[in-house]
Amino acid sequence: MDNEMMAWSHVVLSSVQIRAGDGAISKDLLKGWVRDAYTGVHRAAVRQLSALRVLVRAQELSGAAAAAQQQRRGMIALNPPFRKNLLQALLTPDVAPWKDDPRFALRPDKLTPSRAKIEGEMRRKWEAVLHFLVASDGAGAGPTPSVRAFMQQAGLMARRGRSEQLVITNRGYEFMLRDIHVQAWMFVLSLIRSKSSDAQARDDLLSFLFMLSYCTVSAALQPLEGHHNAQSVCAAPSLSCKPLPAAPSASVNRCSEKVCEDYPLLALTPAQAQLARDFIDLGLLYQRKPSSQRFYTTEIAVNLVFGAAAAEHPSRAVIQAADASAQLDLAPRMTIIVETNFQVVAYTTSDLHVAMLTLFLELRARLPNMVIGVITRESVRQALVTGIKASQILNFLKWHAHPNVINRRPMIPENIADQIILWERERTRVKYDAGTLLDLPFEGVHDFDKVAEYAEELGACLWAAREKRVLIVAAAAVNKVVAFADGLMPS
């Protein structure tokens, strides 16, 4: 709600300022727009905006005379750079990043890759990274050093023992089961954190990320043919019944071309270029060949800052894709049906998906387009031992639910879900506590009870057998209890 209010405040302020020109507005007027019952929300929004330095007091801005200062008391205004950029964003659509500087202008690419190709490449590279995570012993060169470094830094993989080989950790499992947007975002976060000591580089990276979100995946219309400015349309209704020349149909054709926008690599600062190179390694950005001076964006990269919000349920996307005839040939999604007899049918062709499934499944059959496996106690326990959680397994199964079962409630049969949770609880049934067994040589129960009571008071009594005069005491308090028992002994 607050966000909504904030966003609204931005726009209202800017609209007032488009009109006023000068840029300041009285606080009371602003308050006047809000219903009395919600002044709290309004105040919070204004406070938040001020904290972000979006709103500033008008007095701070003007270097004018004291009289003018007096007049501007109680007025607030948008921060001038923010205001300028907001206006620019509203009035001139598509100021594409890195495009306005003629030094870095690119000649039209001779071999513009299609969008399908870029997205396909992205999926392929990303899957290679995930595959490395699941089974690093697999064939292939594996990802580049920067990706390996990231894996270790973020704790997704660790060296086990003295061997050079990296092995997946608990966090790595969690990472792998997440949505691709979240994965990309985690990667970026760890990168920014590793740079956090260098303020300049960090600012560079952040501005790069924000600029990325202004990029587009497919190119805009070429300005030469299809573009008409508003002026030319406005001529239309001027009562002249002369037929206007119909818009060239070429423009419509151009719209449908899946041409992608390219961006110059040279316009980036060194830190940004390094990040861009990492992104290219991961497939978030696309470069035709390493020596190329241009890069293309992918959908994931553009929506990076908005990450999870942009993620739709994949199965829903599958339904839509089936409807749309001209669907991009992206890497196939996996869809899973969980049956009540613990059998799992997964429709997939990808090795990565199979590797992911084998984490908690016992494979029975592999057909060209599907995999059949069984959830067994042993297979689930194996996953649990490595640190993966039952809820993660269930979420994974839900996330990839087949369109046919997606509307079923519950999506995963109850007995399966419960059983997996029970298997997880099995592992936490026994609790370990370090303790010492005290065999107290008392004659009667009276003294023993005193010692047991004392241990109880300390919260250290783990177990007591009154008949045998045996007591187990937590390791931390054992000295105190022994001293107390010694005091009770007949000398």
Added chain:
Amino acid sequence: MDEDPSLLVVVFDASQGAWAAKDALAAQGSTVGTFQGTLEAMMVFLQSYLLMHRRNDIAVVACGEAGSRMVFPTPAIEKDNVSLATGGVSSKRVQSCIVDGLRELMSASACGTASVQPAVSSKAPIAKALSQALCFTHRKITENPSVQTRLLVVQAGPDAPESYNAVMNCIFSAQKAQIPVDCLCVGPDSVFMQQAADVTGGVYCHVQEPNVLQQLLTLILPSQACRKYLRTKGQETVDFRAACFCHRRLIEIAYVCSVCLSVFCEFSPICATCGTRAVPKLLTT
């Protein structure tokens, strides 16, 4: 940013006659809502709407004498399966689509009026465009049930009483689907649109000053959730007059068929809609 994305469908009245009348007034010095001014304000409004939330999406249906058509997203964009929300379409492309579409529509209706009926009335088939917009909205909702939708009608011409039934049906379907309909009347006051806003819980806004953008941004831009915070000027009076079924006149007192509730301005012994006979005796005594 946990809100659901929302979809704004704009129905833009591009009827030549109405705008021509406005522009003629503008030539005499009136500055209220010229075509160019309104269109430019519309573009900035759409742009700010898109800035509100990354996943916000828009659609524009234009209607003129030649009919109504989907200006954005165009069939080509639909076929590509890209959208604004995923960054597949740039806002520049949106604008050029809108401008191209309006241009084609207007030139088509200019041809039509020139050759067939030179003095055709300036009544845009708002009803047609409204139903097209509602169909589009319905499709989007079935694709993604969590999407919030709203409608904005920009009307320039006067109401067309002959389309009373169609417009009212659209309004009631919007009400049933819980889609608020906001209206921006650049031309004369519109009875239909007042009722539409009232029934669906939208905002009715009659432009009387040159700054259309200001009204769009302050009254129409805030989402439903946000509007409850605002001290907006509600509609003081809503014109609830209906158009009679016999002559399509707006009337205040009417004869109503007791069976099908059709409204007539003149008494007739047999209902023209359902054929029920009124009993004259009861009327006379």
